[in-house]
Amino acid sequence: MRLGILGTGNIFSRYVTGLNTFPSLQIARVGDIDTTRAKEAAAEFGIVAWGDDQELYADDSLDIVVNLTPPVHHAATIKAALQAGQHVYVEKPLATTVADARGVLEVAVASGKLLGSAPDTFLGSASQTARKALDDGLIGEPIGASFFIGHSKAERWHPDPRFLFQAGGGPVLDMGPYSLAILVNLLGPISTVSASSRIGASVRTVTSPNRVVDTIDVDVPTHAAAIFSFASGAIATAQLSFDVWDSHLPHIEIYGTEGTLSLANPNHFDGDVRVKRHSDDEWIVLPPATALFGAVGTPEQHRRGLGVNDLAQALEGGPHRANSTFAFHVLEALCAIDDSSDQHLPITLQSTCSRPAPA
Ligand SMILES: NC(=O)c1ccc[n+]([C@@H]2O[C@H](COP(=O)([O-])OP(=O)(O)OC[C@H]3O[C@@H](n4cnc5c(N)ncnc54)[C@H](O)[C@@H]3O)[C@@H](O)[C@H]2O)c1
Known part of the structure; x- marks a missing residue:
């Protein structure tokens, strides 16, 4: 599965570390409204494609968008990615209000794409x-x-x-x-x-x-x-x-x-x-x-990305748990x-x- 990560802020590097432990997941692009951040993140982790949010939505080679933007941006960015034809996994919370989250779910159903959400620690x-x-x-x-x-x-x-x-x-x-x-x-x-x-x-x-x-x-x-x-x-x-x-x-x-x-x-x-x-x-x-x-307390435990892998497996017919x-x-x-x-x-x-x- 080719992943595009949207948002290259504080939690980004831990996601990269976690996602890289899943052989079937490949980080193919990063996008951020702050393109300087996206460029630096791509350079630091050897990710080939980088750019702004619109370039990420337009990249039809991506299977899943991993949305790591701040919560107030979740509803709009999830909808944009779904409407661009991408499956989405978003950090918590799904949205900042119940009304916004309901709107997101409606777009997910209409798009026919899968939407998963953190937390995945469960x-x-x-x-x-x-x-x-x-x-x-x-x-x-x-x-x-x-x-x-x-x-x-x-x-x-x-x-x-x-x-x-x-x-x-x-x-x-x-x-x-x-x-x-x-x-x-x-x-x-x-x-x-x-x-x-x-x-x-x-x-x-x-x-x-x-x-x-x-x-x-x-x-x-x-x-x-x-x-x-x-x-x-x-x-x-x-x-x-x-x-x-x-x-x-x-x-x-x-x-x-x-x-x-x-x-x-x-x-x-x-x-x-x-x-x-x-x-x-x-x-x-x-x-x-x-x-x-x-081992308990070690960096290896930071398996950020387990929920992304859960979504990827659901796309292959498995149960979607963090749905x-x-x-x-x-x-x-x-x-x-x-x-x-x-x-x-x-x-x-x-x-x-x-x-x-x-x-
Ligand atoms: N920081 C943590 O330890 C942590 C832990 C678990 C979960 N999370 C979750 O991860 C998400 C991100 O948190 P963070 O701490 O990395 O935030 P952050 O503010 O450090 O980074 C967010 C990034 O998203 C970018 N961005 C903002 N709006 C955007 C948009 N519309 N399109 C594309 N990029 C956009 C910003 O430029 C920034 O680079 C939040 O939902 C948070 O709850 C964070």
Whole structure:
């Protein structure tokens, strides 16, 4: 499959590293509205063709566009690529609003092209190990779950973290997709969401090296508490925050009638999954259900591109796991957090999805 990568910013190099580990995927072109960036990226990684966004859409030798633009550009750029006849894999979130995402899905259907979306960490060994444990009935029937998202400290490492504090960002849409995609993969679709959210500090100070701004005016809530009721009957409690700098809360836990499952960092592909059943005295680390991508904590684990490979395999007739229906449902549930907070009401979701096939 010939890939065109749209957007050569901060996450680009990790995608190149990840995509290069899949022999059937070839990065054939890069495109960026900042063509200087595209040229430098092509030179650094030996990619033959580079140019602006329009040249990428016009390149009919490409099979899949890997969209790494900032979230506010996702809806327009996905549509442009689909309408140009390209299959698309987009970074999270699918779009910054439910209405925009719905419009994107309509264009995808009309175009007959496949649309996949991050996050793809739920395809990694840690999440798949948890999926197998649940499907095998290891902790009985899931009754509850919890997840906690703390500070990404982006002001310290991202040269231009403005998009993280604007529409489409915040802990809810920037980090929320990782945890919630894993929970929907484990527990199935969500029916209602109740939440409260607020802005923490209205101005953030940026200290990252090579920063392009010193301060950011915050436009989106940076602290949220939410309750997700799943169609299965399970209830998850969550805290999503860019205002909690440190805590001892776990990343994700599932509470079943027979025991508890504790998951690894949802932003990583691998990591230990532990179980403690009522009969166990100690937590037990489960054997990985799928192959590891490298030792825990090493760069090899950054398998960005697993979702692109998932889309490529779907084009060959395989199951499409990180698909747009799934991503849309996760996005609708996350957007319901601020809606519920604003309206002081639980929100009933309009969409649903199937649990993706186990990997
Ligand atoms: N940075 C991370 O660690 C990280 C991690 C996981 C996912 N992501 C996701 O990846 C995406 C990109 O994040 P980033 O941190 O690389 O952003 P970034 O701002 O560093 O880079 C985005 C690039 O896209 C280009 N661009 C903007 N609009 C465009 C358009 N219309 N057409 C073509 N190019 C365009 C910009 O010029 C820039 O080079 C986001 O959706 C983000 O949520 C980022």
